[in-house]
Amino acid sequence: MSFARLVRNSFISLASFGLGVVFDRQFNLYAKVANQNILDDELNRIDQIDSSRSKSIFPRYEYDNSTMVQQIGKYGFPSTDSIRSYKNFVLSYDRRNRIANWVLEYVTIDDITSDHYDRSGLDFHEDQSFHRYFRSTNQDYKSSGYDRGHLAAAGNYRSNPKFIAETYVLSNIAPQIGVGFNRDKWNELERYCRKRIREVKAAWICTGPLYLARKDPNNGNITSSSK
Structure with a gap:
């Protein structure tokens, strides 16, 4: 050739x-x-x-004007979001991460006022309104090292046991570092919000997760910080 x-x-x-x-x-x-x-x-x-x-x-309870879900949504929501409304809060759900994008609530002084506040016997439960492929489970948190942290706080609805129970749905929960954050600084922030509500009578509260994970240069593990 x-x-x-x-x-x-x-x-x-x-x-x-x-x-x-x-x-x-x-x-x-x-x-x-x-x-x-x-x-x-x-x-x-x-x-x-x-x-x-x-x-x-999740049948809607009979409620009067003191329940603010209708007022929360009076201007509408993004059409592409997976929206769920509960008695006193509304959330947008991230199906990929199985965590809420945000939770919006309107809390009044009546909501946080009660002579008796008891959370004993309440269990975290799956949000059955989402397909099982996309909903968070208690198994996700087992042995993970993270707490199941409320977004809409249970303490914001101490006036009504039914309202408190609704906050235990896992679509209202985000993984949080326990010591130093969920049991400390986050709890302090929730208490501060209620303190301000007692002063101003009512407040809007919007809560959502921040993804602050970083790679450890020493071992390559993905870690997060509560700072």
Whole structure:
């Protein structure tokens, strides 16, 4: 075989290989986008079904104007969010991380006033209004080293045991470092909010998680800080 023919064949082979790589990448990209669109459509379909079920799973209590869910949502919510409304708070749910994006509540001095406040016997429970693929469970927290930290605080609704129980739904819970944060600084912040409510009679409270994890340069582990 002549040198010229060898060069030509080598060029054709390289060109064919290059075109194959390009077409393969384009096909995989198209397939990835198509599959993601299918997944997004399916997630939205499931969430719409779950939203309709939630009305029967979590029946709304009879309430008067002192309950603020209607006022919380009077201006509407982002249409793409998975919204759940409870007696006195509303949350937007992150199905990927299985934690709320935010929880919004309107707390009055009447909500936090009670001669008897008892949380004994209350258990954290799954939010059955979400598909099992997307809801948080108690097993997620078992041996994790994290506390189940309230977003809408149980102490904000000490006037009514039913309201307190609602705050134990796991969609209202975020993983929190125990000593130094959930049992200390976070608890102090909740107490401060109630102190201010006693002074001003009512307040809006919006709570959500911050993802502050970082990689330990010594061992590569992912850690988080309560600072």
